[in-house]
Amino acid sequence: MDKKFISRGVSRTSIGNFGLWISPWALMLVVGLYAVMLCLFKGLNQTNMDNRFAFGLWIYLDLTVIALGAGAFFTGFLLYILKRKELKAVINSAVVIGFICYSGAVGVLMVDVGQPLRAWFTFWHPNVHSMLTEVTFCITCYLMVLAIEYVPVILKNRKIKHVSSMLVFEHELHKLIVVFAAVGTFLSFFHQGSLGGLYGVLIGRPFAFRPALGIWPTTFFLFIISAAAVGPSFILLTTALVSKITGKKLVKPEVYQLLGKISGSILIVYVLLKAIDTLIWINSTSPSLGFSAASFYKFSGFGTWIMFAEIVLCGLVPALMLLNQNIRQQFRWLITAALLACTGIVINRFVMTIQTLALPTLPFDAYMSYVPSWQEVATFLAVLAYGMLVYSFSFRYLTLFPQERELQSL
Amino acid sequence: MESNEKKPRYGMVIDLDRCNGCGNCTLACAVENNVPPAHENANERTGITWMRVQKVDNNRPYPENRSVYFPLTCQQCDHHTPCESVCPQKAVEYDTETGIVAQIPVRCLGCRYCMTACPYHARYFNWWDPEWPKGMETALNPDVSTRMRGVVEKCNFCHGRLQAARAKAAVEGRRAIADAEYIPACAESCPTKAIYFGNLADAGSEVSRLAKEKNSFRLLEQLGTEPKVYFRSEQSWVHEQMNAKLKTAEKEKIHG
Amino acid sequence: MFPWVYGFAWTPGNIIFLGIFFSVVAIIGATVLISLFRTYRALQVNKTEAIRWDSEFHDLPATSRKCRHELSGEFKQRTCDNGFDCRTCATHAKLIQNKTLNSDDIELPIQLFGFTIPTDRLYHRGHTWVKSDASGIYTVGLDDFASRMVGTPDGIELPAIGSRVQVNGSAWRFKKGESVMRILSPLDGEVVAASDGSDGWYLKIKPLTKEVDTRHLLRDREVAAWFLREFEQLQEKLADPKVGLTLADGGTPVQDFVKAYPGVNWDGILGDVFLEA
Structure with missing residues (x-):
């Protein structure tokens, strides 16, 4: 019954099946929105955050989804600026995922702040020296860019493109898409960096503090590089996942391999720089602030294994795997490597946000623990459900993978 | 007189050997600054105590067991004030005239970035709507505005009192206030006189003299943020415990 | 701020x-x-038609965008990037300059796997043909391949007499099963007559200019190469995936492919054949 809206030449499951697929996500969204309402109307006492653990699950997830969503800007950059035409096969999907990640993160941030109605204060009275100001400005602008990049994908819907004005607008907008790709790259560069800087500047948190290169702490640069490294891996994983769920070939194997290769070549640079940064931190930064690096790892739960897992197991290992052509050609190993790479960044963001706050600073402070409340978890699950819904509808009615039509004709 | 020539830098010296942990400072502070009674669900990590008293123990068995009480408030960092530089919307103000770091709750978004930046945990978020028992609103201090849910607040050395002292001086035709005219509620209320308050920039002041004594130290001094709250104790174990991390680190650096 | x-x-x-x-x-x-x-x-x-084609063309699968010079063997691989408009293509201009077309050696209609391809006319990649008569009026019809594919359409929507059509713009529409397809116009001009195709033609077009540029249309030998390729592709799509590609070795193609192969994704195949994304 909705066939008129589905792109030509591709098959989609029946509307009934589609309904079955989306209803659990819709339910999850409703429960999550209830939790959001509780937080907005009753206040943040609904969370398990407190004065000592002032940032919790939400900030951690914001940092993580924004890192994983970096595939949107980086794919756009490679396709439109560096003219890697092969990536046209995934750009639409990347844009949708980027949009979901960023809009979800901004949505959660609006719940996370105590007075969301004052969000405009940051624009009105910006403290340009704060990393959070940079983040706020860049993410707002970039979300705007992502929304604009999403528009042509929507206007290409089989039914919508029959409306002449929509078709022509799509055409004209797409002709200038390189401008948005460039602006998006510029903005991403700064906000990915500032998210790293967010913790790197905290002189009061010697576990996170890093010396400045120019006006930004080293984490600024590490976050940019790591986001660029895992963005393509995340696109690879999501594409493979959608392919698995729908049982359709969506892109050619070469595209998967290319994404893996791009991811690997940046990841190896990242791992190298991260290792240097960590060594400098252990031997110079941390001791100069009066804390031996070893002292941070003596607490149960956060041993040095976490550092090993982050840098070696989920950094160096996937980087080397992705740089090996033989491994890239074996789909299973390619997926494993991409998964490890993404896990590495998920750990990194966890270490920067949660571990930093858990560790004591004052000599008589105790090690802190924090378990998110159901309202916090439900709010996050609402973002996941929202993402699933937006992506499911986009996949059904829009052309996210232009190669799908070619690949399925058999 | 010297204080009139140089900009004042208000600070505190807290004598740990005098503090008996009675908590009167916490109470006086709350009354002075309209800090609402804790919500029924609040705990020590979600309640608001601009001034809190923390017991620190040497963890030795009797009879060597010793403990001191740390009255902990905003340490008023003078240099690269961690909370001030991170606030995205200038809701934290470092007053260059007095050195006082103050929160502007009406400007605050409640993002709590300043709280993660502060190593002293001296900042408090309003997790609940402020509520006073019926009738107690009439006892609120009219010189200090109350804060709403969802914003951050902290000690500002009873800035309201400074303003009042300045206003009084202005009425009397004086440009500067005398040292004795301005004292925060905690220092004023301490029954053992453990809290000294004054102008650290005035070399002749008592706080200035005490701060320079060898028994005085600051918490996390090595971070380089120049806090303006000093602690002093004649007990060596306190010094050892407070500098423990610093010493281990230095030792490792030498060996490493 | x-x-x-x-x-x-x-x-x-x-x-x-x-x-x-x-x-x-x-x-x-x-x-x-x-x-x-x-x-x-x-x-x-009113650039809508041109933009629509440009947009459609770039959304077509690469297999549907092969350059005619790849089909004729002059290139090993070349995908058209110019919307099949060879009139403005520098490569095409260079290639036809280098060789003189010798059309005398093909007189009779070509027969290919049962399809009839008359050589007295020019072909458009969207499966229409064009033939001019002495009065300078051009007749436009569907070629044998397309005719057999469509069979008897379930409905047809012709342009009004006097309306204008343009190269790669929409000429007429037909409905077949669940699909509504548009046929690309092979020429610029004014519609002077329209028919439902029962006489073998659909439109008669009067060009707007005296000189009619037909460089974008296929002719002579390349038509056969193109036909062969289209037929191969169709076979691939109709083939049982378990058996793989089987080449027809005789007989005549059916009159109505859509009817003859019911369980097939005709919407997609018709899109490939008539170049609609």
């Missing part, structure tokens, strides 16, 4: 940061406005 906002100061930090911010906003805003203005202008001068 602005100089008149309380607390603003002209510090270098503020100037750089807000300068960059306002530049970014201005670039985003200007780009959207330019797109909107261009959209308005394109709609005013």
Whole structure:
């Protein structure tokens, strides 16, 4: 019954099946929105955050989804600026995922702040020296860019493109898409960096503090590089996942391999720089602030294994795997490597946000623990459900993978 | 007189050997600054105590067991004030005239970035709507505005009192206030006189003299943020415990 | 944010940061406005048909966008990037300059796997043919391949007499099963007559100019190569995936492919054949 809206030449499951697929996500969204309402109307006492653990699950997830969503800007950059035409096969999907990640993160941030109605204060009275100001400005602008990049994908819907004005607008907008790709790259560069800087500047948190290169702490640069490294891996994983769920070939194997290769070549640079940064931190930064690096790892739960897992197991290992052509050609190993790479960044963001706050600073402070409340978890699950819904509808009615039509004709 | 020539830098010296942990400072502070009674669900990590008293123990068995009480408030960092530089919307103000770091709750978004930046945990978020028992609103201090849910607040050395002292001086035709005219509620209320308050920039002041004594130290001094709250104790174990991390680190650096 | 906002100061930090911010906003805003203005202008001068084709063409699978010179063997691999409009293609101009077309050696209609391909006319990649008569009127019809595919359409929508059509714009529409397809016009001109195809033709077009540029149309030998390829592709799509490709070795193709192969994704195949994404 909705066939008129589905792109030509591709098959989609029946509307009934589609309904079955989306209803659990819709339910999850409703429960999550209830939790959001509780937080907005009753206040943040609904969370398990407190004065000592002032940032919790939400900030951690914001940092993580924004890192994983970096595939949107980086794919756009490679396709439109560096003219890697092969990536046209995934750009639409990347844009949708980027949009979901960023809009979800901004949505959660609006719940996370105590007075969301004052969000405009940051624009009105910006403290340009704060990393959070940079983040706020860049993410707002970039979300705007992502929304604009999403528009042509929507206007290409089989039914919508029959409306002449929509078709022509799509055409004209797409002709200038390189401008948005460039602006998006510029903005991403700064906000990915500032998210790293967010913790790197905290002189009061010697576990996170890093010396400045120019006006930004080293984490600024590490976050940019790591986001660029895992963005393509995340696109690879999501594409493979959608392919698995729908049982359709969506892109050619070469595209998967290319994404893996791009991811690997940046990841190896990242791992190298991260290792240097960590060594400098252990031997110079941390001791100069009066804390031996070893002292941070003596607490149960956060041993040095976490550092090993982050840098070696989920950094160096996937980087080397992705740089090996033989491994890239074996789909299973390619997926494993991409998964490890993404896990590495998920750990990194966890270490920067949660571990930093858990560790004591004052000599008589105790090690802190924090378990998110159901309202916090439900709010996050609402973002996941929202993402699933937006992506499911986009996949059904829009052309996210232009190669799908070619690949399925058999 | 010297204080009139140089900009004042208000600070505190807290004598740990005098503090008996009675908590009167916490109470006086709350009354002075309209800090609402804790919500029924609040705990020590979600309640608001601009001034809190923390017991620190040497963890030795009797009879060597010793403990001191740390009255902990905003340490008023003078240099690269961690909370001030991170606030995205200038809701934290470092007053260059007095050195006082103050929160502007009406400007605050409640993002709590300043709280993660502060190593002293001296900042408090309003997790609940402020509520006073019926009738107690009439006892609120009219010189200090109350804060709403969802914003951050902290000690500002009873800035309201400074303003009042300045206003009084202005009425009397004086440009500067005398040292004795301005004292925060905690220092004023301490029954053992453990809290000294004054102008650290005035070399002749008592706080200035005490701060320079060898028994005085600051918490996390090595971070380089120049806090303006000093602690002093004649007990060596306190010094050892407070500098423990610093010493281990230095030792490792030498060996490493 | 602005100089008149309380607390603003002209510090270098503020100037750089807000300068960059306002530049970014201005670039985003200007780009959207330019797109909107261009959209308005394109709609005013009625460039919709050309834009629609351009947009459709780039969405076609690469297999449907092979250059005619790849089909004829002059290139090993070449995908058209010019919307099949060889009139404005530099490569095409160079290639036909280098060789003289010898059309005398093909007189009779070509027979290919049961399809009849008359050589007295020119072919468009969207499976229409064009034939001019002495009065300078061009007749447009569907070729044998397309005719057999469509069989008897369930409905047909012809342009009004006197209306204009343009190369690669929509000429007429037909309905077959669940699909509504448009047929691309092979020529620019004014429609002087229209028929439902029962006489073998659909449109008669009077060109707007004396000189009619037909360089974008297939002719002579390359028609057979193109036909062969189209037929192969169709076979691939109709083949049982378990058996793989089987070449027809005789007989005549059926009259109505859509009817003859019911369980097939005809919507997609018709799109490939008639170049509609």
